[in-house]
Amino acid sequence: MADGEANVGSQAKNADLGARVVSAIVMVVIAGIALMLGSWVWLAFVALVALAALWEWNGLVKGAGRSPASEVLWVFFGVIYIGVAALGMVQLRALYLPIFFAAGFIVPIIAVDVGAYFMGRALGGPKIAPRISPSKTWAGLAGGILGASIVYLVVGYNWADSYFVSNEGVFGWKSVVGALILGTVVAVLAQAGDFFESWMKRRAGLKDSGRLIPGHGGVLDRVDGLIAVFFVLTLTRNLL
Secondary structure, three states, X not given: OHHHHHHHHHXXXXXXXXXXXXXXXXXXXXXXXXXXXXXXXXXXXXXXHHHHHHHHHHHHHHHOOOOHHHHHHHHHHHHHHHHHHHXXXXXXXXXXXXXXXXXXXXXXXXXXXXXXXXXXXXXXXXXXXXXXXXXXXXXXXXXXXXXXXXXXXXXXXXXXXXXXXXXXXXXXXHHHHHHXXXXXXXXXXXXXXXXXXXXXXXXXXXXXXXXXXXXXXXHHHHHHHHHHHHHHHHHHXXXX
């Protein structure tokens, strides 16, 4: 009986893994096509993702059982939070070619998730905030920082006009320090966005923000770190 239950659990995990892989491939292909085409295609793609994320945000707000006045404020904040991030994605894509936009702004955030996942699973250790997100560890954060920093090192090494090259035009120790600083900032912001959404889900008593993406939960579950990074980046660019 125990073996049968174990087999069922293993099969369920394998089925879920298959759905996650297929969904991830589909998401990457769609996002990649929109990014390459740019113009109104990228604008429409970002707008659809933002609307889906905002819809799920509103569901989390309602599920938290807040007062009517508090609910209105949280919905308003969601519009600002997600809207500013979406605006930044459109603005920056208009300024950079697809490869530079992806390498400088999208891939590092993905690298944070990948690095955090693998190093967190490999090393485990103390949790950052177990009451909010039991699976997040300090080792995972270190992995996220490492992942983003490696991306920025590669970007800086391959493109001499990047921010990660010293004034002398030479890729040296200053470039490494710059990449580590940027990697740390991006990783901390992305993880903060993840924790923020996890806190909202706990308040609403939900495991996922939605069920739109098979094996991945909701749209907000997938872009929470992206939104946090682009929200801060957009405010910094436009206000400072």
